[in-house]
Amino acid sequence: MDLEVGLVQRSQKGDVDAFNQLVELYQGHVYNLALRMLGSESGAADAAQETFISAFRAIGGFRGGNFRSWLLRIAANACKDMLRAARARPTLSLEALEPDPEATPRSHAESPEEHALRAELIAQIQQGLDALPQDQRLALALVDIQGFSYEDAAGVMGTSVGTVKSRLSRGRARMRDYLRNYPELLPGQLRLDT
Amino acid sequence: MKLTKGISHARWQEDLSAYVDGRLASGRQQALGAHLSECLLCQRELAGLREVVALLRRVPQAPVPRSFTLSQAPARRPWWLGAMLPLRYATAVAAVLLVAVITGDLVIRSTGTGASTLAPAASPSPAAAVVQDAPEKAKGDDNAPDALGATDSAEAVSGPAGFVADLTAVNDDATASSLAVGTPAAGPPGTSLTREAAPSLPETPAAARGPLRWVEAGLAVAVTLLAAATLAQAIARRRGTPRG
Numbered sequence: 001m002d003l004e005v006g007l008v009q010r011s012q013k014g015d016v017d018a019f020n021q022l023v024e025l026y027q028g029h030v031y032n033l034a035l036r037m038l039g040s041e042s043g044a045a046d047a048a049q050e051t052f053i054s055a056f057r058a059i060g061g062f063r064g065g066n067f068r069s070w071l072l073r074i075a076a077n078a079c080k081d082m083l084r085a086a087r088a089r090p091t092l093s094l095e096a097l098e099p100d101p102e103a104t105p106r107s108h109a110e111s112p113e114e115h116a117l118r119a120e121l122i123a124q125i126q127q128g129l130d131a132l133p134q135d136q137r138l139a140l141a142l143v144d145i146q147g148f149s150y151e152d153a154a155g156v157m158g159t160s161v162g163t164v165k166s167r168l169s170r171g172r173a174r175m176r177d178y179l180r181n182y183p184e185l186l187p188g189q190l191r192l193d194t
Numbered sequence: 195m196k197l198t199k200g201i202s203h204a205r206w207q208e209d210l211s212a213y214v215d216g217r218l219a220s221g222r223q224q225a226l227g228a229h230l231s232e233c234l235l236c237q238r239e240l241a242g243l244r245e246v247v248a249l250l251r252r253v254p255q256a257p258v259p260r261s262f263t264l265s266q267a268p269a270r271r272p273w274w275l276g277a278m279l280p281l282r283y284a285t286a287v288a289a290v291l292l293v294a295v296i297t298g299d300l301v302i303r304s305t306g307t308g309a310s311t312l313a314p315a316a317s318p319s320p321a322a323a324v325v326q327d328a329p330e331k332a333k334g335d336d337n338a339p340d341a342l343g344a345t346d347s348a349e350a351v352s353g354p355a356g357f358v359a360d361l362t363a364v365n366d367d368a369t370a371s372s373l374a375v376g377t378p379a380a381g382p383p384g385t386s387l388t389r390e391a392a393p394s395l396p397e398t399p400a401a402a403r404g405p406l407r408w409v410e411a412g413l414a415v416a417v418t419l420l421a422a423a424t425l426a427q428a429i430a431r432r433r434g435t436p437r438g
Contacts, residue, residue: 020263031258045259053268122253143215144250150217169211176242179249 008067011059019059023052026068029146030075036141037079039130047082051075069155076138076156083134128178136171139164144172203236210240214247278427285420292413299406 004025010018030051034044051074062070110118129137135157142153143164150161157164206229212218213226230236 014267016264016267023263024261027258027262028255031262032255035256036253041256041259045262048258048262052262052264056264056268121249125249125253140250144247145253146255147251150215165212165217166208168215169208172211172214172243172246173207175250176246179246180242 004067008059008062011056012062016056019052019056022067022071026071027052029068029072033072033075033141033146034079036126036129036145037076037134037137038082039126043082047075047078050078054078066152066155069152072142072156073158080134124179124182125175128175131178132171132174136167136174139167140171140175143168203233206233206236207239210236210243213240214243278424281420281424281427285417285424288413288417288420292410292417295406295410295413299410302406 004022007018007022011022027048031044031048034047034051035041038044038047051071055071055074058074129140132140138157139153142148142156143150148156150164154161154164157167206226209218209222209226213223216223218226230240
């Protein structure tokens with residue numbers, strides 16, 4: 001944490017090298033959040049790059065606190081801007097935000113068949129996420145996929161813990177209903193419920 | 195629907211998500227646990243939610259496709275780029291005002307035209323005076339109709355019928371004299387207007403139209419400038435976004 005504080009302070013003085021160390025620390029979080037929000041690798045890469053450019057410009061105004069939450073809030077806003085732009089220009093957005101079937105990394109332990117099945121499941125999960133309202137999608141991406149606490153998620157979303165709970169509850173219920181449409185991909189209770 | 199201590203079944207289901215994460219207040223967590231022990235529906239809902247959460251937690255973290263480090267410090271955003279949104283709003287407001295003023299002008303114009311055909315002419319208007327001068331200038335001039343035609347405001351006041359009357363005046367001095375003294379001239383109905391009798395617009399619309407035209411012109415210039423500035427900003431923003 002002390003290292004992070006030092007890097008932030010140097011970045012605030014315009015030190016790009018220090019800022020780049022922060023980028024390397026958090027680019028995985030930022031990229032994966034954007035990937036789940038946008039559902040496309042190329043869109044997520046653009047959003048991540050935009051996030052770090054915006055963060056460098058705005059870091060002078062960072063007044064301490066949780067830097068990761070601050071950064072991910074910028075990322076969430078960048079994703080919302082891109083989704084808004086995609087809605088405004090649907091012909092451009094369809095191509096740019098198309099899900100990439102090769103986006104699922106393959107584990108060494110799994111066979112090609114297992115990998116294909118898992119990739120399909122993740123694609124279905126992504127489609128389920130895409131069908132959620134943006135705020136519910138963000139809540140699920142932060143808490144369930146990235147493992148944030150309710151408090152940290154509330155910090156990123158700029159809202160209260162109670163609102164995070166509510167968005168999670170609704171988003172999870174919708175995801176459960178959505179995934180029941182694909183029983184062949186699901187293990188256990190969800191398949192039994194269909 | 196089963197009720198437990200006054201809490202509806204639907205409310206229990208809202209709590210299931212937080213229950214999965216152990217984020218209910220302790221008393222409520224215990225109460226929901228007790229409810230779950232006897233409610234099969236909530237047990238199934240809870241199992242479904244747990245499975246969703248387990249699935250989402252299994253979504254792997256994707257490796258970043260490239261480094262997002264910055265090769266150089268991004269250029270500071272020019273101050274005027276921050277004015278993008280206010281500029282867009284200002285353009286929209288100016289455009290709406292322009293439409294409103296033009297609409298108002300058209301309404302006044304149509305009202306004024308209708309009134310002019312009905313209103314008796316009491317005194318010569320400035321436009322009528324222009325008409326009065328025109329025959330003098332046009333005498334002996336082959337381009338007389340052009341000279342008259344240039345008096346747009348006069349035509350607007352007297353209309354086509356008045357224009358015919360003026361042409362008659364140009365080609366016939368006697369008729370012109372009779373017009374000058376207010377004698378009705380021969381011709382089809384509507385052409386027998388004297389200059390004194392030439393209808394003029396009612397005072398109020400005429401008075402309102404002058405300033406309205408200035409307002410229209412001002413707003414049109416404002417809208418044009420604001421739209422140009424917005425466009426220039428949008429282009430600059432697109433070109434000026436640096437990549438790391």
